[in-house]
Amino acid sequence: MSVLLYEWRRISTLRSTWILSGLALGQAVLILLLPLLLSVEFYQSTSTSLNDLIPITIVPIFIIFMSTIAGAAFGHDYRHGTIRTSLSLFPNRLELLFGRVTLVLLFTTFVYAMTVFALIFTVWAWSSATGGFDWTTFAPAFIRALLYMTIYNLGVLAIVMLTRIQALGIVVPLMMTLAVEGIVTLILSSRYPWISDYMPYSQGINWAIGSMYESTSDYTSITSVFTSIPLPFLGFNVTLFLIAIWLFHRRDAS
Amino acid sequence: MRVECIGLGKSFGSKRAVNDLSFVLEPGVVTGFLGPNGSGKSTTLRLMLDLDRGDGETLFDGKPLTEYSSISRVVGTHLDAKLFHPQRTARSHLRMLAAESRVSDERVDEIIEYIGLKDVAKKRAKTFSLGMAQRLGLAGAVLADPKVLLLDEPANGLDPATIHWLRDFLRQYAAMGRSVLVSSHLLSEMELMAERIIVISKGELLANESVNDFIKRNQSFALAVRVDLPDSLQSILANRGIDVQRDGDLLKVNMDSPRELGNLCFENSIRVWELYEERGSLEQTFLELTSQSEEYKIGGV
Structure with a gap:
């Protein structure tokens, strides 16, 4: 598939891709390493499982770097007008779209996997935690974070494709997660007590992180991870992405 | 390769930018594409490549572009001097374009040398002057040795020697049986470069004939x-x-x-x-022809 080779050369020849990937991995390792070096009890307890240490350092900040890479996929093309170059090489727009989305998601998955390996190595090298590493309980947490990142990034890609502004793709989901949904819930929850159940990004982050603190909690199998994806989070981002595909296919490349 | 544009049309809101434009590009011929500012030249080029959604269709040897598997071997385009990511090096940019039709790295290096960018091949494109950027755009257009070239203002910012080179290059390229469409505001240059011209104004076709016939007709x-x-x-x-x-x-x-x-x-x-x-110039003839239909007129000096 020449579109995948094109996309690989596009993403891999940008310095920002590697800087963001390095920062994502570096910050995760640092967040884990600091309490280890400071001998924080939980991190050095012999009863603490390695499973407990690794996932909690992954999602919150890591996703910002990965969403910046995802946002740049179309953001750079729109900012520099190179969408015309891309589409004159691939006039079948769906081919370009799916090639690009596939490669971005594969690349962010690769960075995520590398980061997790780096964290496992860090724990192995620096921690006295001997609670063991159990893949059967770690895998659901690993896949849950990966799914969260993938769905989140679909939303990022969609917002950039809809608005043609890279910054909005990065900022809007972040603001929704950190502030907007919380404020909306605060204002409306007395009248609509169920409102918080329908806040997509809050549901998403709770699902991804909340249970990660308890790696042996409800999500003990990979199947349970897939069946537990919060529908508001999945539905909102997938719907946004489908609208973006439709518009990308219809409108002018400028 | 024969390129046939049939009924191209495009509106921006209530403004009709291109209206029912039909013409044919024959192989072996450099065709100049002329028109005043805002006449619809760039929009037409984008419509030909399906970059802008509009009316009509463009057929390349009877088939739309989407039916070809390796697009850059069919049509090479240069639509804007600055269509590259500023952080990417010239060589990386060309290697990226080469991926579409699996053009080898050796060919990329060959083109870089041919177009005179060898010394700056590993420099970021943001450091390029307009002339260097134009060369990079041209290199991208001819990289896969396409059968059709569509170039929008390729001579802008080039020094006289490079313009001379471009003229010879395009004539030779067409002589090998390729179709070349070049839009330009440099009318004196176009007179030397093109055998045929297509003139549009306000999105309508005003002329589509040989340069000599065009000049004689208005003389x-x-x-x-x-x-x-x-x-x-x-x-x-x-x-x-x-x-x-x-x-x-x-x-x-x-x-x-x-x-x-x-x-x-x-x-x-x-x-x-x-x-x-008493040979009239293309410029003189063009100005006479488009004076009545020019959209964004400039005041007298």
């Missing part, structure tokens, strides 16, 4: 002659019903053949001091 007098007896020659020509205009001892004559006019002077014992074809 009243074909020959100019300076003689010792201008009064006599003027009356001889007038008696034969030939249009003639006097400017001192210079006569402008509406005849096609210099030989015929020379013979006429000889037969009437009139000495000819100077005889030449």
Whole structure:
């Protein structure tokens, strides 16, 4: 598939891709390493499982770097007008779209996997935690974070494709997660007590992180991870992405 | 490869930018694409490539572009001098484009050297001057040796030597049986470069013919002659019903053949001091043709 080779050369020849990937991995390792070096009890307890240490350092900040890479996929093309170059090489727009989305998601998955390996190595090298590493309980947490990142990034890609502004793709989901949904819930929850159940990004982050603190909690199998994806989070981002595909296919490349 | 544009059209809101535009690009010919600012040239090029969604269709040897598997071997495009990511190096940019049709790295390096970018191949494109950026765009367009070239203002920002090179290159490229469409505002350059021209204004087709025919069609007098007896020659020509205009001892004559006019002077014992074809320029003809339909007129000086 020449579109995948094109996309690989596009993403891999940008310095920002590697800087963001390095920062994502570096910050995760640092967040884990600091309490280890400071001998924080939980991190050095012999009863603490390695499973407990690794996932909690992954999602919150890591996703910002990965969403910046995802946002740049179309953001750079729109900012520099190179969408015309891309589409004159691939006039079948769906081919370009799916090639690009596939490669971005594969690349962010690769960075995520590398980061997790780096964290496992860090724990192995620096921690006295001997609670063991159990893949059967770690895998659901690993896949849950990966799914969260993938769905989140679909939303990022969609917002950039809809608005043609890279910054909005990065900022809007972040603001929704950190502030907007919380404020909306605060204002409306007395009248609509169920409102918080329908806040997509809050549901998403709770699902991804909340249970990660308890790696042996409800999500003990990979199947349970897939069946537990919060529908508001999945539905909102997938719907946004489908609208973006439709518009990308219809409108002018400028 | 024969390129056929059929009924291209595009509106931006209530403004009709391109209206029912049809023309054919024949292989082996450099075709100039002319029009005043805002006449719809760039929009037409984008419509041809399906970058803008509009009416009509463009067929490349009878098929739309989407039916070809390796697009950059069919059509090479250069739509804007700055269509690259500023952080990417020239070589990385070309390698990225090469991926679409699996063009080898050796070919990328060959093009870089051919187009004169070898010394800056590993520099970021943001450091490039307009001329260097144009070269990079041209390199991208010809990288996969396409059968059709669509170039939008490729000579802007180029130095005279490079413009000369571009002219020769495009003529040679067309001579190998390829179709070349070049839009440009450099009319004197276009006159030397193109064999045919397509002129549009306000999105409508004004002319589609050879450069010579275009100039002749809008020219009243074909020959100019300076003689010792201008009064006599003027009356001889007038008696034969030939249009003639006097400017001192210079006569402008509406005849096609210099030989015929020379013979006429000889037969009437009139000495000819100077005889030449009064060739109008493309620029002059273009300005006359588009003066009525120019959309964004500039004030007089």
